[in-house]
Amino acid sequence: MLDQDSLRAFESRCTQESPPRCRAACPFDLDCRTFLARMAEGKQDEARKLLDRHLPLPHVLVRLCDHPCENTCLRRDLGGSVALHGLELACLLNTDSQERLLPLPPKRYRMAIVGAGLAGLAAAWDLARKAYPVVLFHEGSIEDTLLIRFPQLRQCPSGKDFLAQDIGTLTRRKARFQRVDIDNGLLERLAAEFDSVLLDADAAAVLVPEESRVDASTLLWKDNICCAGWPGHTPTGHPLALPSRQAGQGRYAAQTMERLVAHISLTAERTKVQGPLRTEVSGITPVQRVEPGVITQDGEELFNSQEAVAEAGRCLQCECLICVRQCAYMQKFKGYPRLYARQAHNNAAIVKGLHTANSLVNGCALCGQCAELCPENFSMAELCLAAREDMVARGVMPPSAHEFALEDMENASGPECFLALPDPDMPDRPAWLFFPGCQLAASRGEQVKTLYDWLRATLNAKGLGVALMLSCCGMPARWAGRQRLFQEHMKRLHDSWKEMGRPRILTACASCLTALREGLPEAETFSVWEIMDGLDITSLLAESQANTATFASMPPVFSMHDPCNARYDAAWLASVRNLARKADAVVEDPPLSGATTACCGYGGLVWCAQSDTADAMAAHRAAQLPHPILASCIMCRDRLAASGKECWHLLDVLLPGMAQHSGNEPGPGLSARRANRASLRRRLLARTGAIVPEIAPPPCNLRIPQQLLTKLEKRHILLTDAESAVAGAEATSQWFENMDNGHRLGSWRPRNVTFWVEYSKEDGGYTLYDAWCHRMIVPGSGGQEAHEVIAAQQCCTDGGRRKQP
């Protein structure tokens, strides 16, 4: 389980929740993006709520603000920054305040503010709003103080008196104003009488030190006295009115005053450690700034409602989502990595209740595309794999998530399919071991055999023996988070490899390459493509291209699809392209290829845990590729072809005479894969002259229409499961009979799943009509007697465990 520090480290790498540049530049934290969204929708009342919520003295500040937000707008070079200032003004003029002044019980700490400059007034606004008793001490009238500094306040659009409106609101919030002579005596008196004092560095300049003498991180000068609102200066030393900075300092100092009276840290959690929001702007069309029909004498733009909607509509609504846009899995869960990290963390912390993020954790293909696309390298694979390992370690991994894939792994490495074959001509000097991978063996047995023969012939001529191993590499265990199983599997592979004389390994599968490099670090493992690229493949091509019919049906241009496990394997990426070129195939790289390639949905066992997510990934990837696809991984090939896109494997191009199917045909189903693996093993073994035991006949002669089998395999019901169920039901006489059509219905529970089969018996054989399965244990089904099952259970029907006697 992630600890808090690791979680924060994960979270901090996703910037999706970081404020956009306009908001980050605003001293008042105005949610400019949402403001513009509401304005673009024509909902000015909603937009006004944001101004009221975020801005102190909204009228005065909207009129005076030097709008630093516009300087940072990403629209700046794409038609001009969005006119936030003009739109705020339009919103203020067209709407009334949306804020209700609720009477609040006054707080006990009294606050004094000296000087009615922008900083003093902003601080008074914030403190009064939170019901602190505030007294603002000022020299001369407030109006004069501000109008001298900001004469533009005299001329407000529509003839409104913005200053009077804000002072009126401040008065209604029970801020008190007191005219005094500002001197040191006053400061001493106020510091003693009030809980905290703020000095406005512009309007009470005589009392305030230079800005450099005040701690910038708190604006606390000494004791309980804060200072804020120094006027800015140009680089040449001339005074420069920066109203946003002055008022912003007033707000910041007010926050310090609150912390001061509450005796809490003045600095903790004030600045958020969060990277800036990344926004991709390439490909965005420039749109010119809307010119309003009315511009006042002093240059204020006055947008009417229609113009405001059009101008606000230019906002890019900045957000990152660089990874999410490319990942069907992340889109499915409707969030982004930062949120997912929190959900995965909370999921692990649940003691009682539903672990609703289990599907999030098991839906990731662990392909690593997000880490490559993300400017901060956020890796969902790292997050989800750690979460899976943690779930397995605590015994809370849903059993159904990966069980089927792990059974498949066991089958591919078990006695029916495992084969370690020394080089028949050089049994004592195997320099190489060809490890094609269990899925290539399952899908392209004949091609594996031909490639192995060619490798042997070519390398034997150089005095190098080539052994062969058929097995699963153990990657499914790694993806399932079952580290111990992965290590046990690797130990077995290691022992076999050692017995063969520690040859260097050649593999045709990117997942095998990754698994073997990680789990068998003593061995040198290469991709078979890399080695073939270094050999003369003319003989291979000449022989196979003789089959011109298949060769002519190849597409003129392919889109190259790289397997996700090879995204950082430069040798793999280069050699598959070289080999395709040598075979006269024209390939184009799509925008996302090599390091940024996408997963076909096989990775991370998503195909097993959430087949719909895996199918969405395959469809998403297929849609990104304009031409028929050329893949160098067999699972990519089979899955992309199953999504309806023409897809060929590199071996089809190198060995076109061997291509038994077109690029449009899906690969074999799950049952056929298992049978093909076993069959390849038997054929290879038989060639050596070894006595291969006869294949045990199926437990019954069951006819299943191919269409039905395809449907059943989607529910992870294999041909052998159906055969065993019929045979089991018949052997135990545990079947039901349909009185209407004579169909029989039997069930069989060979492992954690009960399979039901509806079939008929005829001509010494059986015909299957339907099958289904469930994991629940139902007494009186699955070939077991009801009373035995009930007696064996450790729990009662009230949901609790049965008490031990």
Added chain:
Amino acid sequence: MSLAPNYGPDQGTWRCGRCQLPLEQIKVPVFYLNSAFDVFLPRCPQCGLSLVPKSLAEGKMREVEALLEDK
């Protein structure tokens, strides 16, 4: 009267192949991951052979299995 849910066969009239008796809706305890529930299923009144219809296996039963696995 029991509140346990009742699931009949999806279609057709079924009888036990072993006892040749028509099935009756009988309460059966079903088990999964340390939990147990009572449901009424078509069952042979003599030998206890129980039938799980497809609509139940792929509907409510799958739903409950997923819930219990995520519990």
